[in-house]
Amino acid sequence: MTKQIEVVSDILQANDQLSLELKLLFDSKGIFVINFMGSPGAGKTSILEKLVQTIKSEVKMAVIEGDLYTSKDAQRIEAQGIPVTQINTCGGCHLDSSMIQQALTALALDDLDLLIIENVGNLVCPSSYDLGEDIKMVALSVTEGDDKPIKYPAMFQRAQLVILNKIDLLEYTNFSLDHALGDIKTINPALEVFNLSCRTGEGIIELAQYISSQIAAKRTRPQTTER
Numbered sequence: 001m002t003k004q005i006e007v008v009s010d011i012l013q014a015n016d017q018l019s020l021e022l023k024l025l026f027d028s029k030g031i032f033v034i035n036f037m038g039s040p041g042a043g044k045t046s047i048l049e050k051l052v053q054t055i056k057s058e059v060k061m062a063v064i065e066g067d068l069y070t071s072k073d074a075q076r077i078e079a080q081g082i083p084v085t086q087i088n089t090c091g092g093c094h095l096d097s098s099m100i101q102q103a104l105t106a107l108a109l110d111d112l113d114l115l116i117i118e119n120v121g122n123l124v125c126p127s128s129y130d131l132g133e134d135i136k137m138v139a140l141s142v143t144e145g146d147d148k149p150i151k152y153p154a155m156f157q158r159a160q161l162v163i164l165n166k167i168d169l170l171e172y173t174n175f176s177l178d179h180a181l182g183d184i185k186t187i188n189p190a191l192e193v194f195n196l197s198c199r200t201g202e203g204i205i206e207l208a209q210y211i212s213s214q215i216a217a218k219r220t221r222p223q224t225t226e227r
């Protein structure tokens with residue numbers, strides 16, 4: 001038993017080390033990086049499509065698409081006319097920093113302001129594997145139920161931003177905004193929450209503005225490598 005636990009902590013430690021190297025690389029290039037997580041079906045790819053449409057004219061961006069087996073999501077993002085790199089985990093339930101390091105070889109990093117990494121759909125282990133990102137963003141759709149934050153607290157503890165997606169469907173569900181927001185505030189009082197609907201467009205502009213302001217803030221911060 002003990003041995004097994006040590007193996008897992010070694011893997012996490014190796015990932016943390018590589019994540020730090022990636023962070024230094026991203027900082028040196030001035031690229032703002034988002035690790036985008038959420039359950040399968042939470043609407044991550046749809047949110048990305050809308051976000052790309054909204055900011056691609058102002059922000060030089062690329063996407064890394066993590067997927068179990070297919071390139072369906074990558075094709076949807078590619079159709080928006082921005083660079084996309086696909087990682088197939090072949091059943092693996094999360095992305096790690098070595099996968100990101102490999103995927104980066106296909107991207108022109110000198111020409112980027114923003115990199116969004118769509119993680120494998122899973123509310124459990126992706127939050128344990130840092131990918132050199134600036135922020136973790138979680139999509140939670142109201143059709144999944146308001147008990148998700150309290151059932152998967154680590155994901156919400158480690159995130160900076162949560163998107164309450166499919167907000168247009170709220171009245172057709174038992175989802176209680178009070179319960180969900182109450183739990184979220186208890187787990188992580190600093191977490192930013194955006195209500196969003198890909199169907200009506202609610203919240204897309206606000207999300208885009210938030211991300212643009214984060215990109216600008218990163219540019220004016222002294223780089224980690226120069227400290």
Ligand code: MG
Binds near residue numbers: 045118
């Ligand atoms: Mg997707």
Ligand code: ZN
Binds near residue numbers: 092093094125126
């Ligand atoms: Zn996993």
